[in-house]
Amino acid sequence: QVQLVESGGGLVQAGGSLRLSCAASGGIFSINAVGWYRQAPGKQRELVALITSGGDTNYADSVKGRFTISRDNAKNTVILHMNSLKPEDTAVYYCNAKKTWPKSEYWGQGTQVTVSS
Numbered sequence: 001q002v003q004l005v006e007s008g009g010g011l012v013q014a015g016g017s018l019r020l021s022c023a024a025s026g027g028i029f030s031i032n033a034v035g036w037y038r039q040a041p042g043k044q045r046e047l048v049a050l051i052t053s054g055g056d057t058n059y060a061d062s063v064k065g066r067f068t069i070s071r072d073n074a075k076n077t078v079i080l081h082m083n084s085l086k087p088e089d090t091a092v093y094y095c096n097a098k099k100t101w102p103k104s105e106y107w108g109q110g111t112q113v114t115v116s117s
Contacts, residue, residue: 009112010112020080028076036050069081
């Protein structure tokens with residue numbers, strides 16, 4: 001069992017920055033990967049960024065060069081730094097964790113990010 005708590009969403013002007021945090025608790029051992037996803041109204045949920053237990057990262061093409069995903073192991077937290085934000089980044093952002101044992105997947109409740117022009 002893993003609990004994920006997201007924070008850092010809000011309203012920001014285009015070109016600005018936000019820092020999203022995903023704090024994990026509970027049975028966090030064996031987490032293989034943590035990712036940030038987003039879903040805009042009328043759109044499918046999409047992967048934004050992913051970090052594995054080994055530190056490998058993956059980004060959606062739309063955010064490469066602007067977003068950075070990282071870990072703060074001391075706080076059991078995954079961070080998404082979002083820079084040069086665009087209105088099209090507006091969405092609900094969700095944290096996701098995958099475990100290797102038992103094989104399972106967990107989601108946070110989501111946090112709203114709104115980028116105004």
